[in-house]
Amino acid sequence: MSRLKIQNSEVQVKGNQTWNVYRLVNDQGMYVEFINYGGIITDISVPDRNGNKENVVLAFKNHNDYLDNPIYFGALIGRVAGRIKQSSFEINGQNYQLDPNEGDNHLHGGKNGFHSRIWEVSPYETEEEVGAKLSMVSPDGDGGYPGQVKVEVTYTLTNDNKFIISYEASSDKTTPLTLTNHTYFNLSGNNKRTLEDQELCLDSSKMVELDKELIPTGKWLDVTDSPFDFRDKKKLESVFTYETPQQKIANGGMDHFFKFDKHREVDVYLEDPKSGRTLSIETDQPGIVIYTSNSFPEGIELAEGKPKKHAGLCFETQSSPASLHEVGFPNIILDKEQSYSKRTIFTFGIQ
């Protein structure tokens, strides 16, 4: 008999708020836990090669800390994932000014982006999968963006340990939009080890060059012969140095948009040789921002204590906000009355 199920509970947070906590559980006993605030994923528990189930994502010890989540732990990001230079852009000759939240620039949809909204959650289950639809309406002028945008994100867990995130949206005015999820993965489980020994394979030969404010300069860099070349699987430690200008800018790691070559079915693969856990990512997005948690603000408290540098890795599948100002970057404009539909599949395995 199927053990697929959804568990629902509540958590009290500051300001007299109550959030709903959902847990999707499959036949293998793998589970994904998230809250309706920000659609934040707080737990993905998968077995290691000995069957020990542990959480492979970073999460705060205390739910209250998600109210001010400067590093976007586990959250849905919108309207635009990434940075918009000078918080401004033009559509059809009209200039739009967004709320700046990082110096003069606009990051991850601004201070009140989708990561800090209450989403309406409708759980569902079938014979093969359990899931939940998360919906939200972003009003016209939200954060400075044009148009009313209706968003529906679906979290699905299957019996073969696939966690699927689907994003659907539409707008009544043309607007920039590229949605993602900002979960920090660490396959060691319960944040036991930082990422140096975990091995990454990435189907990309091109990355954006960043300036000192982490804004794309408009130039593509070829990764060949650089520490950012992961076309053959290698340990992450090789990129955790200050060897090249782009590593220095990112504070000793990765914080870049990579364009997929689409030479392989699996766009990204991560493996932890010690625990045996693996993660394969397939997406219909044109690229990804890989962020290797190159610094954490003071005062961050996880269930396992303070996070160390390189404790988690974000796989932000998305398009590129640089396309608002530069040519040759994957577009993020959603035309009026058009539908936005994207999907990323995270498959967990054992090696």
Ligand code: FUC
């Ligand atoms: C990532 C990065 C940023 C930022 C944030 C917390 O997406 O691109 O540099 O630090 O997350």
